[in-house]
Amino acid sequence: MPAVELHVHLEGTLEPELIMALAERNRVELPYADLDDLRSRYSFTDLQSFLDLYYANMAVLRTAEDFHDLTTAYLARAREAGVRHAEVFLDVQAHTGRGIRAAEVIDGVTSALATGGDHGITTGLIVTFLRHLPGAEALATLQELLTLDAPLLGVGLCSTELTSHASEFAPAFDLARAHGLHAVAHAGEEGPPQNVWDVLDILRVERVDHGVRAMEDPVLVRRLADERVPLTVCPLSNVRLRVVDTIADHPLRTMLEAGLVVTVNSDDPAYFGGYVDENLRQVADALALGPEELLTLARNGVESAFVDDARRAELDAEVTAWHRGLVTHS
Ligand code: HPA
Ligand SMILES: [Zn+2]
Numbered sequence: 654m655p656a657v658e659l660h661v662h663l664e665g666t667l668e669p670e671l672i673m674a675l676a677e678r679n680r681v682e683l684p685y686a687d688l689d690d691l692r693s694r695y696s697f698t699d700l701q702s703f704l705d706l707y708y709a710n711m712a713v714l715r716t717a718e719d720f721h722d723l724t725t726a727y728l729a730r731a732r733e734a735g736v737r738h739a740e741v742f743l744d745v746q747a748h749t750g751r752g753i754r755a756a757e758v759i760d761g762v763t764s765a766l767a768t769g770g771d772h773g774i775t776t777g778l779i780v781t782f783l784r785h786l787p788g789a790e791a792l793a794t795l796q797e798l799l800t801l802d803a804p805l806l807g808v809g810l811c812s813t814e815l816t817s818h819a820s821e822f823a824p825a826f827d828l829a830r831a832h833g834l835h836a837v838a839h840a841g842e843e844g845p846p847q848n849v850w851d852v853l854d855i856l857r858v859e860r861v862d863h864g865v866r867a868m869e870d871p872v873l874v875r876r877l878a879d880e881r882v883p884l885t886v887c888p889l890s891n892v893r894l895r896v897v898d899t900i901a902d903h904p905l906r907t908m909l910e911a912g913l914v915v916t917v918n919s920d921d922p923a924y925f926g927g928y929v930d931e932n933l934r935q936v937a938d939a940l941a942l943g944p945e946e947l948l949t950l951a952r953n954g955v956e957s958a959f960v961d962d963a964r965r966a967e968l969d970a971e972v973t974a975w976h977r978g979l980v981t982h983s
Pocket of ligand 1: 662665700839842890920
């Protein structure tokens with residue numbers, strides 16, 4: 654299925670093998686005996702238990718070349734997964750906070766994203782502010798990125814939902830909007846439906862990342878459906894971070910039936926057991942999604958992407974051709 658990926662953290666595509674290779678290249682001491690020992694840590698009890706490992710592993714990312722290699726590896730794997738357009742998240746503050754210059758990070762990532770065409774993928778870069786850090790630091794980070802003329806598509810918000818209020822980040826989101834940037838935010842993953850209301854009303858986001866817990870609030874569901882606010886859902890992530898018990902318990906089908914603009918995404922595929930193709934396969938199997946439901950998911954991705962009309966028409970044509978083949982051959 655030709656896919657649009659709207660919720661993937663570049664740092665979450667850092668595969669264990671690349672962690673070990675970069676540790677050696679950069680002479681970074683890791684607290685793991687070997688690859689198997691590292692892999693044995695990939696069992697999570699909640700979002701925070703994942704974030705602890707995710708941030709710790711970023712220690713191996715030091716130079717523009719590292720960020721370039723990470724991004725190139727993602728593009729190659731994404732192409733295999735059927736991705737035709739990807740809007741990737743980058744946690745710039747997780748790197749500047751370790752003494753890496755923002756310019757180093759941005760240079761490495763954007764030089765690789767510029768080769769997306771070689772993989773048949775159009776791309777966009779969304780800088781995600783870290784919600785566990787003060788709102789003033791998000792604002793300062795964006796100001797620096799604007800000074801650097803970083804080619805940004807938008808801004809987002811991620812990390813723990815439980816320790817701060819969305820309003821802290823309003824100045825950063827307002828500045829982003831004033832510069833014509835798009836706005837998205839994680840909400841309703843570990844946090845309650847109120848967090849979704851807050852990012853809609855206070856940060857004025859155009860898409861909600863995750864948003865699965867919106868299902869606990871029927872008035873919110875009606876609003877999201879009426880306003881066609883896309884939700885970038887990540888099924889394997891939700892299972893691995895215990896937002897849902899099993900893939901068969903995932904509310905994705907119910908969300909579609911409620912008229913929500915749901916898309917399927919990989920979040921942190923190196924940590925959660927699969928890229929977007931595997932997310933689609935597992936959710937389709939477990940929830941018995943047929944060709945029409947898969948078509949809706951694919952079309953939702955195209956509708957929700959921050960692309961111009963010409964690119965949207967191309968993506969739409971690919972999806973239509975794929976669906977025609979699927980129906981003809983079934
Ligand atoms: O699933 C997530 N939630 C919040 N922050 C994140 N940062 C990477 N992945 C995630
Ligand atoms: Zn995420």
